Amino acid sequence: MNHRQATGPDNTLQPTVTPLDTAPLYQRVADRISNRIYDGHWRPGETIPNEFALADEFSVSQGTVRKAMSVVEEAGLVVRQQGRGTFVRKLSEERSYFHFFRLAHPQGERVTPEPHTETVFKRQANNHEQSSFGINAKDSVVVIERLRLVDGVRATREHVVVPDSLFAGLADFDDALPQALYPFYHQRYGIFVLRADEYVSAITADKKIATDLKIKINSPTLQVNRTAFDMKDRVVEIRTSQFRADLFQYNVNLS
Amino acid sequence: MNHRQATGPDNTLQPTVTPLDTAPLYQRVADRISNRIYDGHWRPGETIPNEFALADEFSVSQGTVRKAMSVVEEAGLVVRQQGRGTFVRKLSEERSYFHFFRLAHPQGERVTPEPHTETVFKRQANNHEQSSFGINAKDSVVVIERLRLVDGVRATREHVVVPDSLFAGLADFDDALPQALYPFYHQRYGIFVLRADEYVSAITADKKIATDLKIKINSPTLQVNRTAFDMKDRVVEIRTSQFRADLFQYNVNLS
DNA sequence: GAGTGGTCTAGACCACAGC
DNA sequence: CTGTGGTCTAGACCACTCG
Helix, strand or coil: CCCCCCCCCCCCCCCCCCCCCCCCHHHHHHHHHHHHHHCCCCCCCCEECCHHHHHHHHCCCHHHHHHHHHHHHHCCCEEEECCCEEEECCCCHHHHHHHHCCEECCCCCECCCEEEEEEEEEEECCHHHHHHHCCCCCCEEEEEEEEEEECCEEEEEEEEEEECCCCCCHHHCCCCCCCCHHHHHHHHHCCCEEEEEEEEEEEECCHHHHHHHCCCCCCEEEEEEEEEEECCCCEEEEEEEEEECCCCEEEEEEC | CCCCCCCCCCCCCCCCCCCCCCCCHHHHHHHHHHHHHHCCCCCCCCEECCHHHHHHHHCCCHHHHHHHHHHHHHCCCEEEECCCEEEECCCCHHHHHHHHCCEECCCCCECCCEEEEEEEEEEECCHHHHHHHCCCCCCEEEEEEEEEEECCEEEEEEEEEEECCCCCCHHHCCCCCCCCHHHHHHHHHCCCEEEEEEEEEEEECCHHHHHHHCCCCCCEEEEEEEEEEECCCCEEEEEEEEEECCCCEEEEEEC
16 A cells, blocks of 8 residues: 555565656556546546546545546546546537637627538648658648638638548548537547647738638638647647638637 | 534534535635735735645645645646745746737747837727726726837737726836836736737738838738736726738637 | 655545436 | 535655755
8 A cells, every 4th residue: 555655564664665657646647547548448428437446446545546637637638527427528519619719700709600612632741741740751641621601601711631640531531521520530530639729810812712712812811720739749630721801800818 | 623524522513613605615715815915915926824824824724725725826826836935926027928929920939029119198988998997988098009129120019908097107107118018017006917818800901000010001910909807807908909910920829 | 954835645524416 | 315526634754945
């Protein structure tokens, strides 16, 4: 039972039992729990064993499991509910949608677009994609191009690139892809998008953009470049989107 | 010492000692600590009494103070340093700067602009300002208008509005205001900006903007509308900024 | 070495969900 | 009623900072 204390019941004063890993115990427990989620040992939506059971299994106190679970919760992998249990987080439409989709009307309400057209194909990775995804020149990527409507009007244009290696068979997917891609990534490929960097710029529409969005060439347009990271902090998606600047603002809450 | 337990040393089985306030104890302690910071009892940079001293004063265990302090830390009011102590947070240039100033070069590095011109004056609050700040039609606001340079070129234009009631004497300030306003708000007025909502839009430069930024009329321009909140969640500043879209992107990290 | 925050344990009780 | 996570305590020891 005693792991770090030097005051064991026998007086041999052994310093500790194989410290080696210097990280706090709760951190190591948090890692083991996280890994079980990554490798699918516990699936999204599933109930995790309760704190005492885990404490028993890992031979630590319930308080340590508790602290570890806080770390895992903060990382966004689980949800705790008093009286019910602790559950592996499901990336819901709601979360992925309003967490990562930051468009708002000029008045401030958030926007919900509808799908319009979609093209999916595979090609070789370019230099930027190779370095971002950590893949080779020979490796291919899957490109998803979409137009979306808001109130029946073409409003957004998305260019999504993911590495073929992580998303096997995506290019040959039969049906239309779901509206929200991140829950789909999670359910089908076990890839959980947890954070993203975005760069917002103001550009003037070129011919292609103008045609797609049915606006005049040189109209002011919002462009968002996103790099998305999964729970292992790998780059898993590179996305470029354009939006009609007369219809939308990009909203963010800083804290 | 015992506050909530019903199993006191004497067997009278009194339920609890004046619960009334139903919030968890650590939360109530966190509130008391926060209030001491708000009202200046402990000043920015000052060391807070250690956990055992506070536990003693509040008649709770050190573990409870510890948990309370985590809450206060998460709220951004204090900084804890192992081996040294716990300190009331100072809003440093660095924090306010790179936390709230989200501009980046197209290549990605963050931008640091230099001051150029500054105008400060007082006027009546308009409708939007009245409702945002919760003030009356008769109340006045202070307006700060600034141009800033990047690499010697006019690059950003800021229009800052704050309520006169919270910022007494600001309009009559003699010297130029400091580069970073939020540390100044904090030091001089005790107002600690903790979060902000921002709306980014792509506009075309009108005559005024074009003149100020020395760009052509109708040039694409990034506009950021910010509403800033202090630690008591009051709206304390409304800011509208324009940036040359050819020089900058707006960067944000979502998680 | 003294003092601080950080970790860990063991055990009690509370609040909530659900049968 | 039972089981879950949430709160609280008391006390030990660890890791770090600083004089």
